[in-house]
Amino acid sequence: MDFENILHAVVSLTAMGLLFGIILGIAAKVFAVETDPRIEQITQALPGANCGGCGYAGCANFADAVVRGAAPTNGCMVGGAQVAAQVAAVMGQEPLEVIPQIAVVKCQSNCDNVKQKYVYEGYDSCKAISSLSEGSKQCPYACCGMGDCVRACLFDAIHIVDGVAVVDKSKCTGCGACARACPKNIIILREASCDHEVLCSSHGRGTEVRDVCKVGCVACGICVKKCPGKALSLVDNLATIDPQKCINCGTCVEVCPRHAVHRLP
Amino acid sequence: MSELFLIAINAVLIENYVLVRTIGCCPFLGVSKRTETAVGMGMAVIFTMTLSSGITWAVNKYILVQFELEYMRTVAFILVIATLVQFVEMALKKIMPALYSALGIYLPLITTNCAVLGAALDGVTKNYNFIESVVFGMTAAVGFALAIVLFSGVRERTAGNDIPAAFRGFPFALISASLLALAFTGFSGLSLPL
Numbered sequence: 001m002d003f004e005n006i007l008h009a010v011v012s013l014t015a016m017g018l019l020f021g022i023i024l025g026i027a028a029k030v031f032a033v034e035t036d037p038r039i040e041q042i043t044q045a046l047p048g049a050n051c052g053g054c055g056y057a058g059c060a061n062f063a064d065a066v067v068r069g070a071a072p073t074n075g076c077m078v079g080g081a082q083v084a085a086q087v088a089a090v091m092g093q094e095p096l097e098v099i100p101q102i103a104v105v106k107c108q109s110n111c112d113n114v115k116q117k118y119v120y121e122g123y124d125s126c127k128a129i130s131s132l133s134e135g136s137k138q139c140p141y142a143c144c145g146m147g148d149c150v151r152a153c154l155f156d157a158i159h160i161v162d163g164v165a166v167v168d169k170s171k172c173t174g175c176g177a178c179a180r181a182c183p184k185n186i187i188i189l190r191e192a193s194c195d196h197e198v199l200c201s202s203h204g205r206g207t208e209v210r211d212v213c214k215v216g217c218v219a220c221g222i223c224v225k226k227c228p229g230k231a232l233s234l235v236d237n238l239a240t241i242d243p244q245k246c247i248n249c250g251t252c253v254e255v256c257p258r259h260a261v262h263r264l265p
Numbered sequence: 266m267s268e269l270f271l272i273a274i275n276a277v278l279i280e281n282y283v284l285v286r287t288i289g290c291c292p293f294l295g296v297s298k299r300t301e302t303a304v305g306m307g308m309a310v311i312f313t314m315t316l317s318s319g320i321t322w323a324v325n326k327y328i329l330v331q332f333e334l335e336y337m338r339t340v341a342f343i344l345v346i347a348t349l350v351q352f353v354e355m356a357l358k359k360i361m362p363a364l365y366s367a368l369g370i371y372l373p374l375i376t377t378n379c380a381v382l383g384a385a386l387d388g389v390t391k392n393y394n395f396i397e398s399v400v401f402g403m404t405a406a407v408g409f410a411l412a413i414v415l416f417s418g419v420r421e422r423t424a425g426n427d428i429p430a431a432f433r434g435f436p437f438a439l440i441s442a443s444l445l446a447l448a449f450t451g452f453s454g455l456s457l458p459l
Contacts, residue, residue, distance in 0.1 A: 008332045016328065020348040027352050029357035047448060123425045 038090050039063045045086040047078045051154045053175025066091065074098045078155075078173040095139040101174035103167050104264065105149075105157070106201040109142035109187050110162040111213045130183045138212035141202040143186055149178035169264055194231075194243035196252060198223075200260045203236045217260040223252040269400045272393075274455070276404035282380045282413040284442075284449040287325035289380025293413050294438060296371065298424075303417035306371045307410025311403060313353060313375050313385050317346050318402025322395055342385045350376045380409050416445055 046109035050058035052072060054075045056065055065071035074084035074096040081098045088095040112251035120129050120136040134140040145163040157171035158178050165178070165187070179187040186201040198217055202209050207220035219237040231245035232252060239261070241252070252261045274378045280286055283293045321342050329335055354372050357365040365372075375381060381406050384405045388398035419431075428437050 005333075009327050009334055009337055012328055013337060013341060013344070016324070016344060020344060024348060024351055024355075027355050031355040032360055033362075128425075187368060 002140070006129075023087075026175060036067050038128065040132050041090045042066055042087050045079075045083055045090065046076055047083065049078055049154050049175075049237070051078060051175040051177055052180075053077045053173070053177060072096060077101055078175050079247075083184050101176075101189050102169055102172045102192040103174065103176065103178050103187050103189050104197050104198065105143060105158070105167055105178075106199055107141070107143040107164045107184075108164060108199045108215050108260075108262075109137050109139060109145075109213060110164050111163075114139050114142055114212060126181075127151050127183045132163075135184070139202060139204075139216065141186060142213070144184065148181045148183065149187060152177040152181035191243040194241065194246035195248050195264050196233075196246055196250065196261060197264060198239045198241060198252075198261050200238065203238055207239055215259050218258060220257065222255050222257065223261060226255045269397065269435050273404040275408075276401055276413060277408040278449070278452040279455055280413055281408040281449050281452075282383060282405050283409055284446040285453070286383070287410055287446075288383040289378050289441075292371075292374065292378050293409075293416065294435075294442065296374075297417040297420055297438075300414060300417045300421060302371070303413045304410075305369065306374075307406075307413050308410065309371045309375055310378060310380065310409050311406040313346070313350055313372075314354070314381050314401060314406035314409075315403040317342075317349050317381055318384050318388050319395065319399045320349060321345050322388055322393070322398040325389050337384070338386060342382055346381050346385070349377050365459050380405070405408060410446070412449075416442060419445065 025226040039060070040063075043060050044065065046059040048059050051059070054062045054071065054077070056062040056071065059076075064069055064076060066073060066075070069232065073091055073093055076083050076132055077089070077098075077100075078262055080100060081095075084098045085095040114137045116136055117133065117138050118136050120132070122128060124146055126144035126146040129135050129144045130235055131207075135142060135144045137144075143164045145160050145165065147160050147165070149158050149165050150160060154175070154177065155171050155173055157168045157173070159168065160166075167178075167184075167187075169192075174187045174189060174192070179185075179189050184201070198211075200213075200215070200217040202213070202216050204216075209216035209218050217237075217239050219234050219239065221234055221239070223239050224232045225236055228249060228251060229245050229247045231242045231247070232239055233242070234240070239252075241261075250263060282288045283290060292306055292310075297303050324341060324345055325335075325338065329338060329341060334341075350373060354365070355370070370422075384402045387405070388401050391401070393401055420438060423437065423441065432440065
């Protein structure tokens with residue numbers, strides 16, 4: 001191969017590369033998509049966990065929605081008040097109040113409290129087991145304990161302890177990913193200010209609950225009568241605490257004959 | 266017309282890029298866990314392979330052959346494909362943001378998909394004219410999309426199966442891919458007058 005051949009190769013490939021470079025450069029100008037700089041700023045301020053707790057696919061989508069005015073500036077539960085203030089500052093608005101929330105698993109159906117209906121040997125999934133005669137535990141409202149919520153949690157804040165999911169209050173950010181993953185809908189998201197919760201989701205009648213669970217709420221109504229703040233009420237055979245009225249006095253925990261009401265650890 | 270039809274049948278079924286010629290296996294195994302993403306990847310590949318086979322045909326005929334640089338084909342074609350993918354990405358982002366976000370990460374990944382380069386090189390070695398090259402590129406990509414969508418279906422169906430521990434995950438994917446490839450060799454019985 002002589003010198004001319006090498007020259008041809010180098011020159012034509014360099015020319016091609018240059019030509020393509022110029023085309024791409026022009027294309028970048030022609031096809032430039034104008035983006036609001038505030039979207040980038042808000043994305044920077046957000047935690048970046050892409051948990052979806054705000055209802056959008058990720059932090060960037062939430063930032064886009066805030067700039068469009070579709071989402072409130074305090075929509076990010078995970079970031080809390082600090083992030084809400086930063087986002088509001090970028091948008092030039094007054095910061096909105098953020099009420100911290102946490103997830104609570106309303107069930108304590110561990111091996112001691114609830115009997116098994118059958119032995120499950122299959123795919124590790126709450127969705128799968130709950131489709132088989134409403135789960136392997138005798139209570140149809142019981143936590144399946146297969147850990148769909150654990151896999152959904154991005155913050156390592158929920159774990160299966162003795163067959164029941166338990167939220168770690170110190171790590172929970174209130175994004176609600178576990179609540180969306182639970183096929184039984186027994187994980188609720190509520191104000192973190194109230195420390196007490198009825199750890200039962202059964203809407204069955206008293207006798208039905210008594211038959212299958214040692215610690216289920218039988219809707220006797222003692223807690224409703226004794227609560228000084230009138231924070232408790234019976235809804236569809238289940239005692240329910242209104243977190244906004246709860247004064248954390250602990251009366252409900254003491255009076256409950258079934259030990260269904262607990263102070264969250 | 267019948268010539269083009271034969272090229273298409275040949276590229277999709279008989280010489281299916283992934284399953285018969287084993288070109289482009291990396292996205293085939295990497296992006297086939299879910300049918301949704303497999304369809305996205307398939308569409309993106311069809312789009313770029315059709316365009317790239319046309320452009321590489323022109324580059325080959327008017328630049329490489331003119332200067333007797335056929336030995337530089339691979340380098341030049343990679344240059345064309347990389348540029349094209351970049352260009353398509355920018356254009357899509359502006360013109361069709363919905364399609365852009367649907368294809369997502371798979372669009373830039375195509376640069377490294379050897380099926381795209383394979384189709385471009387094949388079109389040249391088979392001495393196709395421009396129309397034939399484009400049809401060949403498109404149908405080869407359709408074959409790729411067909412294979413990856415079929416395979417993702419197999420993987421979705423078998424995801425929850427009780428597989429012996431030693432075969433779980435990737436080994437099982439390779440075995441099912443080989444079974445699918447065996448099924449496709451059945452098409453080699455179609456002898457086309459090419």
